[in-house]
Amino acid sequence: AFVMDKLLRKIGLSGRSIVPMLIGFGCTVPGVMASRTLPSERDRKMTILLTPFMSCSAKLPIYGFFTAAFFPGRGGLIMVALYFLGILVGILMALLSKRTIFKGEAVPFVMELPNYRMPGIQNVAHLLWDKAKDFLQRAFTVIFLATIVVWFLQTFDFQLNVVADSQNSILAVIAGVISPLFVPLGFGDWRVSTALIAGFMAKESVVSTLSVLFGSTEQLLVALTPLAVASLLVFCLLYTPCVAAIASIRRELGGKWAVGVVVGQCVIAWVCALLVRGLGLAMGIIG
Template sequence: DQVDAAMTAAGVNEAMHSLVIDGIFQGVGTVLSFLPIIVTLFFFLSLLEDTGYMARIAFVMDKWLRKIGLSGRSIVPLLIGFGCSVPAIMSTRTLPSERDRRMTILLTPFMSCSAKLPIYGFFIAAFFGDYGALPMIVLYFGAMLVGIVVAYLGKNTIFKGEAVPFVMELPNYRMPGRRNVMQLLWEKSKDFLERAFSVIFIATIVIWFLQTFNFRLDMVTDSSESMLADVAGVIAPIFAPLGFGDWRISTALISGFMAKESVVSTLGVLFGTSSISSVLTPLSAASLLAFCLLYTPCVAAITSVKRELGTMWAIWVVIFQCVVAWIVAFIVHTIGMIL
């Protein structure tokens, strides 16, 4: 508000004023508001890691994971995936079996990473209010359930065979060290902030430019006349059966491929002071949450898959997860319509 008032008083150019207020503050600022939630998540993950409990989780989960074709060792990358898919994918290098490693890498993006938390918080606060805990729980367990189904199908098709025997030395329990926990917490928070002021910052400016100007580079008063609306309108019909065929939602989903937090920042730029409830109902919001939960991971995670498994596997992950996300979102929307 102070920057807005100062720029207005100084008579700053309309385009520059819009860039700073409607672009940067609405975009990056919206994402930064979720930093406390991200820090809280990583704090508890750091506690688990520093106590020596992660290895015991692998031992306890071995029996259950073998039912879907994996060994207990795979649980550690999958758990790390709730924080970020990139280190989770890299941590699969410790798995002794190439079959287990490939299968774990393909399942890791199904775990709901912390970058999706701003998306959940944004839509749950907007549409579910005091009942927000229930959809949040459903999202996390729903992702795990879809991962289990995919793993079970993979076990009987492209990943036939049994997981390697589980042998692991269990470390002693220990009290988490304050320095270790704070170091891990700082590294994760720093990574989030770096993305907010690099990838998301650039994406926000690009989105602002595309929705502020038309193809003749004239500023538009109605964003539906912008070049962004023309481009996003081409793919918007794909999402119409899911209940969110608005071009602004399609744009946000595309930007989420660069970084999942960009979904929220893009919506902040495109809707501005308008209410998102004007284009979404609670049912379509639930369908959209299901899609965001499962569709392709960010470009950094896909790059990690490419580095570990090759280009074809990376392309397959993008296509497969988008198809799975569309199907699940369609099921959610259809069931909601019936009920």
């Protein structure tokens, strides 16, 4: 926090904000909750909104799956590029936020190190139960309801009949409706749209859903081009975090901010993916 304070002040934050952001590379949920340690309400809100741009570990299966299938031998380079792209987009959004909705300067940086003592078991247990109960009451209810909704959409058709093929489900129909939005990005296939919707529940679901819908890697290779996959990877990096993260943001900031994160990150992801595809086409890459 001390080392990063000078750099983070240039984008409107204090050095304390680096801790939630670093945690966000593992999972956005504890990253959002770690922002409670920030003394300034402005810094806390800004940090929470920037943390989802840090690529969480749940996105690694997506990166690994597509790089192995479409970019063999260059997976490490592509994954590092994606991580740095998320950081770059986060910095740009911080600079924009600093000049718009979060005007002002971060609070002065003062770090006080307490006297370290062994914690009492009773105090730790009480604190863990208090935080766990708070999460179960406020965030898990949202996650549970969203899980039921996605399961229902994947299992039934509009006549409320159980479908044998997920292509006939309500979720597939909805994905078919929104798939034209992704045509300019190069991945307008309804199966990809379905996987992205499933990714709202958990980012790991993107790979498993694609595996079920396409059946084999060969069919995926036929349906998508390397340029389309590059655009898709950027979109997966930046679009809305999972429902657990959104529930945590709603718990910390309220429903309006949570909806703003979902809509805002989807728009940012769409624009960035379009720029990647446009840059690829300008360089003569067939996509």
